[in-house]
Amino acid sequence: xxxxxxxxxxxxxxxRQSVAFWCxxxxxxxxxxxxxxxxxxxPKLLIQFQNNGVVDDSQLPKDxxxxxxxxxxxxxLKIQPAKLEDSAVYLxxxxxxVRTSTDTQYFGPGTRxxxx
Amino acid sequence: xxxxxQPDIHITVSEGASLELRCNYSYGATPYLFWYxxxxxxxxxxxxxxFSGDTLVQGIKGFEAEFKRSQSSFNLRKPxxxxxxxxxxxxxxxxxxxxxxxxxxxxxxxxxx
Numbered sequence: 759x760x761x762x763x764x765x766x767x768x769x770x771x772x773x774r775q776s777v778a779f780w781c782x783x784x785x786x787x788x789x790x791x792x793x794x795x796x797x798x799x800x801p802k803l804l805i806q807f808q809n810n811g812v813v814d815d816s817q818l819p820k821d822x823x824x825x826x827x828x829x830x831x832x833x834x835l836k837i838q839p840a841k842l843e844d845s846a847v848y849l850x851x852x853x854x855x856v857r858t859s860t861d862t863q864y865f866g867p868g869t870r871x872x873x874x
Numbered sequence: 875x876x877x878x879x880q881p882d883i884h885i886t887v888s889e890g891a892s893l894e895l896r897c898n899y900s901y902g903a904t905p906y907l908f909w910y911x912x913x914x915x916x917x918x919x920x921x922x923x924x925f926s927g928d929t930l931v932q933g934i935k936g937f938e939a940e941f942k943r944s945q946s947s948f949n950l951r952k953p954x955x956x957x958x959x960x961x962x963x964x965x966x967x968x969x970x971x972x973x974x975x976x977x978x979x980x981x982x983x984x985x986x987x
Contacts, residue, residue, distance in 0.1 A: 762917070800878075800964050800977030801918070814974060849917060860906060860925045860968075863975065865917035 762866035783852030897965030
């Protein structure tokens with residue numbers, strides 16, 4: 759079974775530029791998550807999709823971050839404009855079930871973003 | 875809201891020695907608890923999880939964890955550490971409903987020869 763795919767793996771941009779990350783979840787997984795992991799910290803949930811609808815985006819900085827999940831499969835996360843404090847690893851995860859707290863989340867390898 | 879504390883930022887263990895990583899959680903109801911491992915440049919991999927039932931949970935790679943409600947703890951253990959266990963370990967607590975996970979800050983495990 760293929761895992762969660764993310765691209766690019768690394769990205770370096772200057773502040774005020776825009777950037778986009780792509781995620782392809784495990785086939786058949788209904789729920790998709792984007793996490794931000796700042797160096798020395800644990801992952802923090804940015805947004806959670808259930809199929810193609812948003813169920814939690816309470817920690818997404820909506821003035822600069824946006825995300826979408828087209829047709830309930832792939833997802834993109836965009837930052838525009840980027841700030842220095844956005845330097846982090848962006849992790850995508852997916853899980854099979856729609857409404858269970860006991861389901862396992864499977865993580866992709868992440869995209870490491872450096873903002874100069 | 876739930877929260878997780880991992881009091882040890884770094885731990886160094888000799889290869890072959892036993893390991894215990896500490897995790898304390900805060901959550902008003904019965905928690906769902908997870909341990910994940912992250913190797914350099916890789917995503918997180920689930921080691922084990924606790925939802926209910928037996929408070930001693932067995933996971934992959936020889937790891938186990940014990941849920942202690944009275945201490946609000948979910949410590950991770952391994953009887954004999956291998957050099958390949960060197961990684962960062964994250965404890966997480968899940969809330970009911972839409973499965974939101976809150977992670978601790980992680981403990982970096984170093985294994986000495």
